[in-house]
Amino acid sequence: MSALDGRSIRTPLSLDCDVVVVGSGPAGSAVARRLATAGAAVVVVEAGHRVAPTQFARPAFSAMAATYRDLGSSVVVGSAPIPYVQGRMVGGTSPINGAICWRLPRDVWEEWVAADPALGDAIPWERVEKETDEVEARLDVRPTDPAIAGPNNELMARGAEALGLDHRPIRRNVVGCEGLGRCMQGCPAGHKRSVDRTLLQDAEAAGARLLTGTTVRAIEQAGGRAVGIRARTDGGAEVRIQARHAVVLAASAVQTPVLLLQSGIGSPATGEGFAAHPGLSLSGRFAEPVRMWTGATQGHEVTGLRHEGLKFEALGYGHAIMAARIPAVGRPLAAAIADLAHEATWGVALRARARGRVRSLLGRTVVTYSLTPWDIQQLRRGLRVLGEMMLAAGAEHVSPGVRGAPAHTSSLQDLVALERDGPRRASAFRPVMTHLFGTCRMGSDPLRSVVRPDFRHHGLPGLYVADSSVFPSNTGVNPQVSIMALASLCARSVLAAASPAA
Amino acid sequence: MNARDALITAMIPAPGDGLPALGDLDLRGFWPRFQAAAPWHLRAGLALCTVVVGTVLPLLLRGRRLATLDADGRDAVLQRADRLPLCRDLLEVARLVACLAYFDDDGVQAAMARR
């Protein structure tokens, strides 16, 4: 194992390798593992730091300051300032995500192939499935154990059952979970099988070198191909890494296009097509304490309306984020905090039709994105369903958190009215986005995509993109497992190009 | 008390039931860490909210800055601000910061764990 901490690197550093991977999240870790175990000399460069489970703090502020990009407060510019949240640490967002695991749905893959048949040859369904099986086995993906699910998840099951909606315990990448409810601040007991503790560990065991606290600033080119990267350590040193075979970008659907644009490797589609799953939450008060901060952080989901682009999940936040989402200030906020133990919060994630773009302006990342009227209508529908489920589960009242709608209600009519006649403007809602896609799409047409169906950049040999930037669309489900599966296929493409005879 | 602290502490007056008010907590350790960790737009949002809700609005409504009003007066200004479009958006930032500061406190964490 060989890791370098950029905080203590203060003099110029030069490294060489076969492949340099930018980013150590699900995509970067999956690529690094496949390449390193195949014998390639790999260097993974990560802007964030390694955080051990025992260092995950209980207070949200301390935890988020150490692990979230911009304290989780990056926002899109558009019809409403929607936050998009990303991790920034070894393992990317994986150590602080909800641990929900979904395979790429076959219907989504079919949509992609229908739009661009070349994808069917480059990422055939059987290979996607095979890679997914391997990822799931390594991450120990399994349904939430009812013994530790906790009231928030149990109530959702009850509500969905009452409404006759398909529902199930969430499949998660955890082993021995005690239901401490702190997944989104990092599991302090090390039960989450995040990529830093699985795929990246495998890569390092196979010889991959990890350089942390180091931000890649440009992709270097020579002789018409990508030959390495330039970076800067947190200690202030310049770093150059030369890559004999490939540069693989896995910096996420926001940072990957920014890196391409900042390196002058833009093409018409670079940064275009930003897609997401805006998520809204709805909370409700129960007579008995729910204590949302105990139990499996996100242990139950309702899948019955996935065909409408709607997926419902029990949510689990720490106290600070729960309280920050209460639409009140001063005394009403204080009263709600005193009553926090009785609150349940569930979320709806939408497979939105909106498409935005990622740009780099004066060195700053700008994401523009505005919900479409259909998206807003579906979000209202999602809130109605959440509200009905929660009332069916026994809530005294629910709080949709929509400006211009009743703050609390226990009336089904109010929820129906919210869906039918509720606000049409995006600013009435308070969504958050955690699943991001599509800014360097894969495809055969260089005008409409950035990489080929086999993940190679259209214009620059030696350059690959492995993260969810390449997804032709959003998927409607939690993406981490699909990202790892596709990134493993990207690594196979790198290996095939490096040894054509193989 | 400066305008920023007056605004933030007014966000969470004593919830009761064994929980302290934000104003009862020692925030001296929080602010430097917030300045170091928060991105510029969050710091700018808080600064703007401090000016608008901590100074301009209370001057217009009550002829005094928030920091010089009593607890009832501060709460009245916040409730009014929460109904005004621009102020309401700015208060989202103040609420986030107030909640991060409040639940960063060991005593509050311990009190919540007992609930």
Ligand SMILES: Cc1cc2nc3c(=O)[nH]c(=O)nc-3n(C[C@H](O)[C@H](O)[C@H](O)COP(=O)(O)OP(=O)(O)OC[C@H]3O[C@@H](n4cnc5c(N)ncnc54)[C@H](O)[C@@H]3O)c2cc1C
């Ligand atoms: C709070 C939250 C909860 C979530 N819950 C779930 C869930 O339960 N299930 C699920 O499937 N998905 C979940 N997601 C989404 C999922 O975690 C992401 O889709 C996934 O991690 C994206 O993987 P990635 O490798 O593309 O990017 P990331 O995980 O974002 O990793 C990219 C890495 O690249 C690094 N990087 C960026 N730029 C540079 C640079 N210039 N130089 C060096 N390094 C750089 C970053 O620091 C980061 O560590 C959640 C997301 C969030 C924010």
Ligand code: SF4
């Ligand atoms: S629910 Fe708690 S114990 Fe389980 S993985 Fe998440 S943080 Fe760890």
